[in-house]
Amino acid sequence: MSWAKVQRRIAQLIQSDNFYTEQEQDNFDNIDPIAIREALAERGIVGGRIVDAEANRNSPFVRQVMADVEQIAAQEAQAAHMDSPDRFSIRLHPQRGRHYRHLGLGP
Numbered sequence: 001m002s003w004a005k006v007q008r009r010i011a012q013l014i015q016s017d018n019f020y021t022e023q024e025q026d027n028f029d030n031i032d033p034i035a036i037r038e039a040l041a042e043r044g045i046v047g048g049r050i051v052d053a054e055a056n057r058n059s060p061f062v063r064q065v066m067a068d069v070e071q072i073a074a075q076e077a078q079a080a081h082m083d084s085p086d087r088f089s090i091r092l093h094p095q096r097g098r099h100y101r102h103l104g105l106g107p
Contacts, residue, residue, distance in 0.1 A: 003050060006069045 013019035037046075043059040044052030056062055 001066060001070050001073065005073070006066060009069045009072065010065075 010019065040046065042055065043062055044050055044054070044056035050056050
């Protein structure tokens with residue numbers, strides 16, 4: 001999965017208020033933006049861009065985020081497939097319209 005997809009998914013979770021736990025939200029006052037920038041830089045991310053791909057790939061945090069996003073994306077794709085109207089649709093016979101006489105379902 002691309003980093004752009006990961007970023008979009010994280011942004012969606014934040015916007016829908018599903019990214020942080022209640023405890024994390026309560027701790028927002030304790031956030032140190034300088035420490036966050038330094039931690040991201042150690043993981044190869046500066047100014048919102050990957051500047052050190054190797055450091056980024058080797059970061060356990062980034063690997064976990066990528067794995068979590070891939071798992072969530074797969075679950076959402078599966079759920080979308082299960083909810084798809086095409087999954088349960090029946091093709092209508094062109095000459096019979098909505099009636100299925102040959103199955104004993106029509107007039």
